[in-house]
Structure formats: structure tokens, C-alpha cells
Amino acid sequence: xxxxxxxxxxxxxxxxxFMQQFHLPTWEELPDLALYxxxxxxxxxxxxxxQPHSGPKEPLLTASAVNxxxxxxxxxxxxxxxxxxxxxxxxxxxxxxxxxxxxxxxQQMFPADMDEAAVKQNYQNFLVRYRAAYLRCVEQxxxxxxxxxxxxxxxxxxxxxxxxxxxxxxxxYKLVTDKLLALQLPKAEP
Numbered sequence: 001x002x003x004x005x006x007x008x009x010x011x012x013x014x015x016x017x018f019m020q021q022f023h024l025p026t027w028e029e030l031p032d033l034a035l036y037x038x039x040x041x042x043x044x045x046x047x048x049x050x051q052p053h054s055g056p057k058e059p060l061l062t063a064s065a066v067n068x069x070x071x072x073x074x075x076x077x078x079x080x081x082x083x084x085x086x087x088x089x090x091x092x093x094x095x096x097x098x099x100x101x102x103x104x105x106x107q108q109m110f111p112a113d114m115d116e117a118a119v120k121q122n123y124q125n126f127l128v129r130y131r132a133a134y135l136r137c138v139e140q141x142x143x144x145x146x147x148x149x150x151x152x153x154x155x156x157x158x159x160x161x162x163x164x165x166x167x168x169x170x171x172x173y174k175l176v177t178d179k180l181l182a183l184q185l186p187k188a189e190p
Contacts, residue, residue, distance in 0.1 A: 003159040005148060012145050019138050022050065024092065024127055027085065027120050034082035037063050044088060048095045060095050069094060073112050074103055086116055089123040096130065100174050105181050140169075 025047055035043070044061045066083075069075045075090040090110060097106050110122055144165050147158045 001160055001163075005159060008159050008162075009145075009149050009151075012141070012149060016138060016141065019134065022134070024048075024096075024130060026127065027089065027123055030085035030088045032085055034079070034084060035088075036082065037066060037078075040066065040083045040087065040091065044091045044095060047088075047092055061091060066091065069103075072103065072107075074107050076112050086119045089119055093123065093126055100170065101177065105178070108181055108184060141166075 031043070041059070041061050041063055045059060048060055066075075069091070070077050074094060075087055078087065090112070093110055094103070094106055097109075110119075110126075114122065144162055147153045147155065148162055
């Protein structure tokens with residue numbers, strides 16, 4: 001594949017700066033009031049927007065996706081067509097994980113039948129783990145991208161190597177996640 005090394009290096013620097021600034025809302029930062037569907041879709045889209053660029057792009061969450069998540073019991077149903085911070089927490093987690101995990105795997109990790117205290121606890125735990133992994137990713141990307149970012153390096157396959165390295169890492173992490181989820185014990189019947 002052919003790449004403009006300077007363009008790739010510029011984008012990598014831009015993404016790195018964005019990633020170092022990015023953070024997800026804490027439980028306390030999530031609105032503690034009943035929201036309508038369009039408000040939920042807009043808020044979650046802003047919270048999980050990991051694409052630091054302009055231009056038309058696919059929405060990260062749609063009303064039909066939210067309705068499907070309710071129907072599939074990935075999130076609790078709304079109360080009188082209104083959504084709470086519990087729903088926002090579930091939707092943030094789903095939006096961030098659905099690119100690398102199946103919805104049933106996400107449901108295993110975050111069952112829709114948890115009470116608010118359990119959702120809060122799981123969401124806070126998710127935030128801690130997400131931030132740590134996010135920062136580790138930035139560090140690893142810096143190391144992997146060093147040849148691309150070095151203007152003295154002239155090897156033609158630097159960007160290809162970076163793409164391959166990130167693809168392999170993503171595949172391996174997904175494999176480990178799937179294997180770990182397969183070890184989960186069945187839920188005890190009440």
C-alpha cells in the first residue's frame with residue numbers, strides 16, 4: 001500500500017494529542033434527569049466521539065439502535081419514554097465496545113438487570129479500566145509509530161508495518177477477551 005508518510009505522521013500527532021485530552025464522563029457528570037431519545041442519542045454521540053476530525057460521518061448511536069438494545073434486553077426499558085443516567089452508562093459502554101465485541105458478550109459483562117448501584121459501580125470500574133487502557137494505547141502507539149514520526153527514517157514500509165502491528169494487536173486482544181468471557185460461570189438461578 002502507498003501512504004504519504006508526512007500526512008500519516010501529522011495525523012498520528014494530531015490523534016495522539018486528542019487521545020491524551022479525551023475523557024469519558026464520570027457517573028456524576030452524567031445528567032441526573034429524565035431525557036428523551038433525541039437527547040440521549042446526541043449526548044452519547046458527543047461522549048464517545050473518538051473521531052477528532054470534521055466532515056460527514058456515520059452517527060455513533062441512532063434511535064433505532066437504542067430501541068433494538070431495549071428489545072434485545074441489553075439496556076433496561078425507558079420509563080415513560082424517558083431515559084436516565086443508567087441508560088446513558090449502558091449506552092456509552094455499548095458504543096465503545098461494540099466495535100470489538102459482540103452484543104451478547106457485552107451483555108455478559110454488563111447485564112441489563114442490574115440495579116442502579118450496580119450499574120454505577122460497573123460504569124465507574126469501566127471508566128478506570130478504559131482510561132488506563134487508553135493511555136497504554138497512546139504509549140504503545142508512540143513506540144510503534146516512532147519510525148513513521150522520525151523524518152530521518154526513509155524505509156518505504158514504515159506505515160505498512162504500523163498498520164499491520166495495530167491490526168495484529170487488536171485481533172489478539174479480541175481473542176483473549178472472547179476466551180476469558182467463555183470461562184464465565186453461568187448465573188445462579190434464584
